[in-house]
Amino acid sequence: xxxxxxxxxxxxxxxxxxxxxxxxxxxxxxxxxxxxxxxxxxxxxxxxxxxxxxxxxxxxxxxxxxxxxxxxxxxxxxxxxxxxxxxxxxxxxxxxxxxxxxxxxxxxxxxxxxxxxxxxxxxxxxxxxxxxxxxxxxxxxxxxxxxxxxxxxxxxxxxxxxxxxxxxxxxxxxxxxxxxxxxxxxxxxxxxxxxxxxxxxxxxxxxxxxxxxxxxxxxxxxxxxxxxxxxxxxxxxxxxxxxxxxxxxxxxxxxxxxxxxxxxxxxxxxxxxxxxxxxxxxxxxxxxxxxxxxxxxxxxxxxxxxxxxxxxxxxxxxxxxxxxxxxxxxxxxxxxxxxxxxxxxxxxxxxxxxxxxxxxxxxxxxxxxxxxxxxxxxxxxxxxxxxxxxxxxxxxxxxxxxxxxxxxxxxxxxxxxxxxxxxxxxxxxxxxxxxxxxxxxxxxxxxxxxxxxxxxxxxxxxxxxxxxxxxxxxxxxxxxxxxxxxxxxxxxxxxxxxxxxxxxxxxxxxxxxxxxxxxxxxxxxxxxxxxxxxxxxxxxxxxxxxxxxxxxxxxxxxxxxxxxxxxxxxxxxxxxxxxxxxxxxxxxxxxxxxxxxxxxxxxxxxxxxxxxxxxxxxxxxxxxxxxxxxxxxxxxxxxxxxxxxxxxxxxxxxxxxxxxxxxxxxxxxxxxxxxxxxxxxxxxxxxxxxxxxxxx
Amino acid sequence: xxxxxxxxxxxxxxxxxxxxxxxxxxxxxxxxxxxxxxxxxxxxxxxxxxxxxxxxxxxxxxxxxxxxxxxxxxxxxxxxxxxxxxxxxxxxxxxxxxxxxxxxxxxxxxxxxxxxxxx
Numbered sequence: 001x002x003x004x005x006x007x008x009x010x011x012x013x014x015x016x017x018x019x020x021x022x023x024x025x026x027x028x029x030x031x032x033x034x035x036x037x038x039x040x041x042x043x044x045x046x047x048x049x050x051x052x053x054x055x056x057x058x059x060x061x062x063x064x065x066x067x068x069x070x071x072x073x074x075x076x077x078x079x080x081x082x083x084x085x086x087x088x089x090x091x092x093x094x095x096x097x098x099x100x101x102x103x104x105x106x107x108x109x110x111x112x113x114x115x116x117x118x119x120x121x122x123x124x125x126x127x128x129x130x131x132x133x134x135x136x137x138x139x140x141x142x143x144x145x146x147x148x149x150x151x152x153x154x155x156x157x158x159x160x161x162x163x164x165x166x167x168x169x170x171x172x173x174x175x176x177x178x179x180x181x182x183x184x185x186x187x188x189x190x191x192x193x194x195x196x197x198x199x200x201x202x203x204x205x206x207x208x209x210x211x212x213x214x215x216x217x218x219x220x221x222x223x224x225x226x227x228x229x230x231x232x233x234x235x236x237x238x239x240x241x242x243x244x245x246x247x248x249x250x251x252x253x254x255x256x257x258x259x260x261x262x263x264x265x266x267x268x269x270x271x272x273x274x275x276x277x278x279x280x281x282x283x284x285x286x287x288x289x290x291x292x293x294x295x296x297x298x299x300x301x302x303x304x305x306x307x308x309x310x311x312x313x314x315x316x317x318x319x320x321x322x323x324x325x326x327x328x329x330x331x332x333x334x335x336x337x338x339x340x341x342x343x344x345x346x347x348x349x350x351x352x353x354x355x356x357x358x359x360x361x362x363x364x365x366x367x368x369x370x371x372x373x374x375x376x377x378x379x380x381x382x383x384x385x386x387x388x389x390x391x392x393x394x395x396x397x398x399x400x401x402x403x404x405x406x407x408x409x410x411x412x413x414x415x416x417x418x419x420x421x422x423x424x425x426x427x428x429x430x431x432x433x434x435x436x437x438x439x440x441x442x443x444x445x446x447x448x449x450x451x452x453x454x455x456x457x458x459x460x461x462x463x464x465x466x467x468x469x470x471x472x473x474x475x476x477x478x479x480x481x482x483x484x485x486x487x488x489x490x491x492x493x494x495x496x497x498x499x500x501x502x503x504x505x506x507x508x509x510x511x512x513x514x515x516x517x518x519x520x521x522x523x524x525x526x527x528x529x530x531x532x533x534x535x536x537x538x539x540x541x542x543x544x545x546x547x548x549x550x551x552x553x554x555x556x557x558x559x560x561x562x563x564x565x566x567x568x569x570x571x572x573x574x575x576x577x578x579x580x581x582x583x584x585x586x587x588x589x590x591x592x593x594x595x596x597x598x599x600x601x602x603x604x605x606x607x608x609x610x611x612x613x614x615x616x617x618x619x620x621x622x623x624x625x626x627x628x629x630x631x632x633x634x635x636x637x638x639x640x641x642x643x644x645x646x647x648x649x650x651x652x653x654x655x656x657x658x659x660x661x662x663x664x665x666x667x668x669x670x671x672x673x674x675x676x677x678x679x680x681x682x683x684x685x686x687x688x689x690x691x692x693x694x695x696x
Numbered sequence: 697x698x699x700x701x702x703x704x705x706x707x708x709x710x711x712x713x714x715x716x717x718x719x720x721x722x723x724x725x726x727x728x729x730x731x732x733x734x735x736x737x738x739x740x741x742x743x744x745x746x747x748x749x750x751x752x753x754x755x756x757x758x759x760x761x762x763x764x765x766x767x768x769x770x771x772x773x774x775x776x777x778x779x780x781x782x783x784x785x786x787x788x789x790x791x792x793x794x795x796x797x798x799x800x801x802x803x804x805x806x807x808x809x810x811x812x813x814x815x
Contacts, residue, residue, distance in 0.1 A: 673811035676732075680724045 003050035004058060007069050007100045010047050010110070011153060013040040014145035021139025030134050037138035038121045041145055045114035052107045059103075064514035066103035066219055068155050074098040075158060084211075087236060088229070092214030101155035101218055105515045108354060109152040109286055112361045113279050115489075117145050119482035120274040123369050126478035127270055127376060137177060137268065144170035148279050152286065156216035157206040160287065164202065164251065167280045168195045174275060175267040187263035194260040198250015202287075205243030209294065212236055218290060225293035226518060232297050241294050241301035244287060245308075252284025254342060255312045258335045259587060265327040269372030272327060277334045278365040282357045285341045289515075292350050296518055306346025306430065310437040313339030315584070317444035321451070322569055322580045325382050326371045329452050333408065334364055336441060340423050343438060349426035350516045351509040355497045356423055358508070359415035362493050363407040366486035370401035373475045373483065374456060379468050384455040386464050388561070391457035393472045396480045398457050400487040405453050407490040409446040409547040415494035421540050422499055428539055435539075442543050446550025454558035462563045499536075708749030715742035727806045729798075733791050740784045747773040747780070 017040035025033060055067055076082040076095035086092045102110070121141060128137050147166025154160035168191075176188030210216050213224040224230075230237055248254070253261035264276045275281070288295060288305065295302055313336045320332035337360050344353030375382055377394050391398040407414035410421065420442065428435040463469045474480065497508030557568040570577040579585070591597040596608020604612050715738050722735025751773025799805055 674808050675810060676724050676727075676807060683720055683724060 001054060001058070003047060004054045004067060004069070004102070006047075007051050007067075007102060007153065008071050008098075010044050010051065010114070011146050011149035013044045013047070014142040014149065016040055017142035018139050018146060021135050021142065025135030025139055028135060030129070033135045033138050034125045037142050038118070038125065040142060041114065041118045041121045044145065044149070045118045048110045048114040051102060052111060055102050055107060059514070066101055066514075068099055068101050068219065070097045070099035070155070072098050086214040087212050090214060092210075094210070096156050096158035096216050098159065099155035099217075100153040102153065103515055104512045105286070105289060105354065106152050108358055108512070109282075110149070112358055113145070113148050113152060116278045116361050116365045116486070117141075117148070117274060119485055120270050120278075120365065120369065123273075123372070123479050123482040124268075124270040126476040127372055128268065129476075131268070133177065137174075140170055140173045140177070141271075141274070144174070144275060144280070148283075151283055155218060157209060157218075157221075158216050160290075161199075161202065161206060164247075164283060164287075165199065167275070167283060168192065168199070168251070171195075171264065171275050171280055174271040175264045177267055177271065181266070184266040187260075187266040191260035191264050194257050195250045198247045198257055198284075201243045201245075201250070202247025205240050205245075205247060208236065208240035208243060209291075212240060221291070222293040225297055230297055233299055234297060237294055238298040238300050241291065241298045242304060244291055244294075245301060245305055248284030248288050248342075249308065250284075251287075252281050252338050252342070253312075253335045254284070254308050254338065255315060256586075258312060258316065259590065261335055262328055262331040262583070265325070265331050269327065269368060269375060272331070273365045273368030273372065276331065277368050278361040281334060281338060282341070282361070285338070285345065285353060285357050288342070288345050289350050289354055292345075292516055293518060295345070296348065302346050302348060304346070305342050306427075306434055309339045309342025309344075309346050310427075310434045310441075311339070312336070313343060313441040314437050314444070315339075317441045317448065319580055319583050320448040321444055322567060322577060323448075324385050326374060326384050326387075326452060326456065327368070327382055329384075329448055330364070330367050330371055333367075333445065333448065336445065337364065337408070340420065340438065340441070343427055343434060344423040347426050347430035347434065349423065351497075351512045352419065352422040352426050354512060355508050356416075356419040358496075359407070359419040359490075359493045362486050363404040363415055363490040366400055366404040366483060366490055367408065369479070369483055369486065370397050370404065373397040373479055374401075376475050376479070377472045378463075379471050381464075381468060384452065386462055387456045388459045388463065389457070389461040390472065394474045396474060396483060400480075400483040401457075402453060403487045404490050405449045407494075409449050409550065410442055410543055411446075411547045411551075412544055413491070415490050415492070417544075418494035418497055418499070418502075421543055422497065424543055425499070425536050425539055428535070439543060439546060443546040443550050446547040447554050450551045450554035451558055454554055455561060459558055459561040459565075462561075502540075705749050705753040708745060712742045712746040712749065715739075715745065727808055729791075729795055729805045729807050729810075732807055733788060733795075736791075737784060737788070740780055744777040744780050747777045751777075 017037045020036055021028075021033065028036075058067060059065065074096050076093060078093070078095075080093075082094040083091055084094060121138075124137065124141065128134055131137070144167060147163045147170055149163070151160055151163025151167060154163055172188045172192040175191050176185045178184045179188075206216070209221055212230075213221045215221060215224070225237075250257045261276055261281065265272055267276070295305070316332045316335035316339060320329050320336060323329045323332060337356070341353045341356050341360070344350070344356060373394065374387070374390065374397060377390065377397070378387060381387065403414065407416040410416045424435055424438050424442070427438050461469070463472075497506055499506050499509075553568075558565070567577060569580065582588070591606075593606040594608070596604050596606055596611075598605045603609060719735045719738030719740075719742060722738060723732050726732055726735065751771065754773070755771075795805060798810070802809060
């Protein structure tokens with residue numbers, strides 16, 4: 001139990017690495033930076049392995065309960081000052097612990113986040129070796145690992161949100177790693193802002209959950225949701241889950257918030273592999289899977305998740321068909337695969353979705369790292385139109401990437417075959433249209449992935465300069481070894497979840513059963529009719545055929561693509577090609593509708609235009625009315641003052657005074673102010689009177 | 697000789713009238729308030745002299761002829777003079793007090809500059 005008891009060390013180890021880089025990184029040698037930052041992640045990985053091992057034995061003895069380790073109460077108290085009333089009227093306490101939850105779901109994320117993270121850290125030693133800001137890069141990576149592990153291990157929504165925001169911040173920092181390049185800092189801002197929209201939804205959803213269930217803790221929420229006190233289709237739960245799904249859309253790049261992910265490829269390639277393919281973007285899937293007990297109570301939300309997932313899958317795949325930047329192809333592929341995962345969640349096949357996350361983490365990380373290795377070999381060239389014939393020059397990269405391509409397209413015997421077929425099978429059982437979308441997406445996936453392989457490795461060389469041609473070299477060991485390890489897992493990860501119809505035991509699904517088993521839904525809805533094995537095999541053959549067809553079409557189109565080759569879609573339907581190449585003009589559309597970058601004359605369009613119009617209305621009409629009222633008041637006041645001054649005071653009050661003054665003027669003449677004159681007059685008067693009386 | 701040596705009531709009255717005239721002329725002509733006050737003293741003292749002299753004159757005469765009234769034997773005039781002396785002292789004190797207050801405001805003691813109450 002030593003590992004389980006100290007599970008909090010798993011996130012804290014990378015946090016320590018990040019702190020060291022923050023305070024001392026500038027003064028450290030590159031070798032020390034690598035040792036510390038990679039070392040802590042390796043330790044975290046070993047720790048995670050130990051924890052999961054111990055958990056499996058612990059769970060066997062404890063009825064497969066989730067293991068919770070609460071370190072301390074982080075928000076709220078037991079003093080009763082932070083209580084509120086839930087929707088149903090029962091009292092609840094606002095409380096969030098710094099607590100860690102280990103159950104099969106978080107165990108899976110824990111393992112592949114630390115595992116893939118460790119490999120990508122090792123890879124970065126080679127990839128970033130010549131770059132400036134080495135310690136900064138590794139510090140951010142470690143900070144990311146800390147946030148992601150907090151997200152995965154959190155035992156409540158609030159702490160999960162801390163990790164959620166932390167990975168968003170690290171994503172921002174790492175996309176903008178080359179911040180002196182404007183496109184990179186723009187992309188970083190875009191990612192951050194688009195994620196904010198999702199986060200707003202998540203926060204609202206989180207508080208809805210607390211309002212409905214009276215707790216942020218996953219175990220409490222799950223228990224409440226499965227207690228049978230809510231009826232299926234409860235509008236409040238539908239609202240809560242839809243809001244949570246908005247958050248998932250932002251983080252996991254689903255329609256309509258996916259726009260940040262392709263631009264996020266401005267970051268260094270290991271970042272694209274770690275954050276924008278393997279781990280962070282699956283946080284949305286994790287959160288929805290974590291809230292599965294709520295989602296199954298809201299069929300509307302489930303349908304929305306499934307439809308958005310399916311549409312995102314086909315939408316992104318179609319854009320990926322014609323992109324020329326090797327990393328952008330992979331970015332759209334990631335969006336598309338995330339769509340698959342949400343499709344699986346939406347049709348209720350949580351285990352299948354999680355399984356695809358798991359396999360996708362390996363092969364997509366491998367594809368990105370391989371792409372990074374190609375870019376490394378090509379001296380920074382990312383445009384596939386300027387590549388070709390690299391298979392012999394960088395064989396390790398080629399072979400591992402070929403395995404990953406095999407895996408993602410769903411060709412047999414590799415990881416993606418098992419996980420993707422499981423999803424398509426579950427989609428078929430749910431709704432044939434959703435299956436059809438997934439099927440066409442599988443065809444597109446195969447086409448664009450083999451297009452990537454052909455243009456990069458097999459077609460004739462289109463390298464632009466001899467200098468680059470001469471410089472092409474296989475990457476160092478620190479880069480190729482992770483590729484090989486990831487390739488190994490891209491082959492083997494799928495065998496954990498071989499479905500029963502194929503003779504496997506679906507150990508992956510069984511492992512996750514304690515998380516997703518839901519007594520409420522099992523009781524209230526009749527178990528889905530088990531499709532016949534025959535249908536399942538038929539669908540499997542169909543999707544393998546689709547993958548093969550994609551490969552065949554790609555080979556027809558690109559096997560001999562020399563300089564100035566023509567895209568088949570461009571040749572067949574130029575307008576379609578234009579639309580796809582410009583990503584359905586979604587960014588432009590957003591510019592028109594949301595960002596306010598477009599103007600007609602002086603009038604801004606879209607929401608910002610509406611804002612400006614409102615602002616103008618406020619400044620001119622509303623304030624104008626206010627000012628008019630002010631002016632009228634002032635005018636009447638002026639008239640009133642004039643009346644008061646000249647009529648009331650002037651004629652009424654001062655008039656009699658002036659009149660009195662004028663009339664009294666003669667009287668005033670006697671009063672000239674010299675006292676002695678008065679005395680003289682008095683004396684003379686007295687003398688006069690005296691004379692009068694004496695001589696009268 | 698007798699007529700020369702004897703100072704009659706008339707002498708007092710003449711002196712009193714002279715003092716009174718001096719006082720009136722002083723009050724009417726001098727600008728300095730202190731001298732005006734001194735002149736008022738002259739007027740008051742002329743009156744005093746008049747009172748005392750006539751009081752003395754009337755003494756011993758029968759009341760029928762205007763002599764002493766009742767039991768006091770014609771000392772009214774002299775008592776009056778005492779009152780006026782007291783009154784003059786009070787008047788001088790008040791007058792000088794006003795004068796000092798006035799001087800603090802106007803920095804002058806000239807009576808023709810005291811015209812604040814003029815319309």
